[in-house]
Amino acid sequence: MSAGIAWRYWRRRLLRRLWARDAWLLVRHHPPLGPPPLPLPPGYRLLAGEELRVGYPDQPARDARIRRRLADARQVGLGLAWQGRLAYDTWIWRGPYREPATRILLDPGPRGGVLLDSWTAPAHRGRGLHAAMLLRRLDAAREMGLDPLLGLVHLDNAPALAAQRGAGAEALMRYVCRRLLGVGWRREEEAGWHDVELRAHSLSP
Secondary structure, three states, X not given: OOHHHHHHHHHHHHHHHHEEEEEEEEEEEOOOOOOOOOOOOOOEEEEEXXXXXXXXXXXXXXXXXXXXXHXXXXXXXXXXXXOOEEEEEEEEEXXXXXXXXXXXXXXXXXXXXXXXXXXXXXXXXXXXXXXXXXXXXXXXXXXXXXXXXXXXXXXXXXXXXXXXXXXXXXXXXXXXXXXXXXXXXXXXXXXXXXXXXXXXXXXXX
C-alpha cells in the first residue's frame, strides 16, 4: 500500500471516529401465508438452528458470534451453506430488542419479533441470497407465532430496501443518527415508502 493510499484510509477511519452519521428506516411486517419464497440459487442448501455451527471457512469472529447467538433462546437463526460451509446467516429475535449501535428500541409487543441483521460472506455477495431468504424468514416467524415483525434497514442499502418493500413491509419511521467526539444523538420522524429513495441520497434530515 502506497503512503498516499494508507493516509487516505486512516484519515477516513479517524474522521469516522470523530464524526459519523447514519440513517435507518424502521419497517414492519405482518407475516401472512404469502407467496412462495424465491428459489435458492443453485448449489446452496438451507440451514436452521444448530446447523449453523458449521461456520464460515474464514470468518472466526462471525462464527463466534453465531455460537453466542445459538446459546440465546430468544434468537433463531437461518443460513445458507455452500459446499458444506456457511455462506449466509440471518436471525429472528422474540420480543422487544434494543439495537446496540443506535440504541433504538424495537418493541413489537409481547407476541411480536424483530428481524435482526443478515450477513453474506464476501465471496457470495451479489447472488440474491438476501432476497431469497427474506420470505423464508417471514415463514419461520409465522411458524413461531410472531406477529408483527419489526426491522431496521440502513437507508444506504438499496437492495435490502427493495427486498423489504417487495415482501410487503410497511415503512414506519426514519431515524438519522449522529455522533460527534463519542457523543451520539438522533432525530426520528414518520416515513413512508414515498419518502425513501432507493438510489443514492443524502443523510441530511
